[in-house]
Amino acid sequence: MRKSVREQRQLWFRRLDRAFWVIWAALPVVLWLAYYRTTTAPVTIAESLSGEQAKCASIVANPLTMSTMGQLLFWSLFALGVSFYAVLIGMLHRMVNRFANGRIFVSETLQGVWWMGIFLVVWPFVDTITTNAVIYVLYRIGDIRFLLLNYNLDVGTIAGGVFLMALKFVLEHAILLQSENDLTI
Template sequence: MGSLESTVRLFRRIDRLFWCVWLAYVAMLWVSIGDELDPSRLQALMKVDVAGCVASLPLPANFSLAGKMLFWSFFGTVHLFFCGMLAVVHLAIHRFARGQIFVHRTLEGVRYLGFLIVGLGIYESVVNNGLIYGLYLTGDVARFQADYSLDVPTLAVGVFILTFKFILERAITLQEDVDLTI
């Protein structure tokens, strides 16, 4: 039993430290928004040949009103996915800290996380093409070239998490059966 108690104590510490992850995410979001509005900070940090390439990219600050709305709505929804994933992970850690490590309710959070990650991979691919096409129609970008690639690593991580949830669920069911027969 000592090992379960030490594991729960560890997750209590991680639960408290996870608030630092939220603060770091907010700071990263703040820097990301600043970089989108004024890329000169990024150009100062880059090599000369890369900085010239970045300087040739269209700036969201120079988009038309419709282009700005398209860009920032895409930007916001992608970050809502990230917030959802962080919330699910934080909730799982919070449940682990309360000793609910191998229970079905915790596995539902793992399932939501897997679906969120798979959804993010598909969403980014589809909506990014829609965003670029919309910016092309508003005249904010010079040409439209569709991107038919999927974010395969993101999809693979989501499928791996869903598979892992399925395996853990079967293991919990087997353990419950063993506990009932003893």
């Protein structure tokens, strides 16, 4: 017996929902790998190079050699970056879970798309401001030797957020047209 298109899509969304649970289960491993890479990379990079290259690699800040205040700032910035992705994955997982349960064109989905768009538009500004503030404080307390501020904004993330906000209005209009069409029939 062949499944309908709707049942096939719901099955696909259920599989995607399970994949999100795998992502959540793998998150502690990914965090540990990021921590390990962050704390060992500057040392191993400098050891593998010679001469002038090793001097340049020694510029890379190692959070293990920072002061207590520097480590607190560094790991707070690290946690902020991780929390951005955790919140984004959480929003997507909630939306996929709704789709798997057959609730696609409902107000919660539209609000989820809207808030994801807002989140994606605001995040690059928050990230740039907090990163530059932490870099400046680390420079002032002597944990990093050079003040290299970064003013690059992730325009792709901002564009994705604007797209999602516009998509919310398009979907809202489509739902309204569909309900008007259902009433005329």
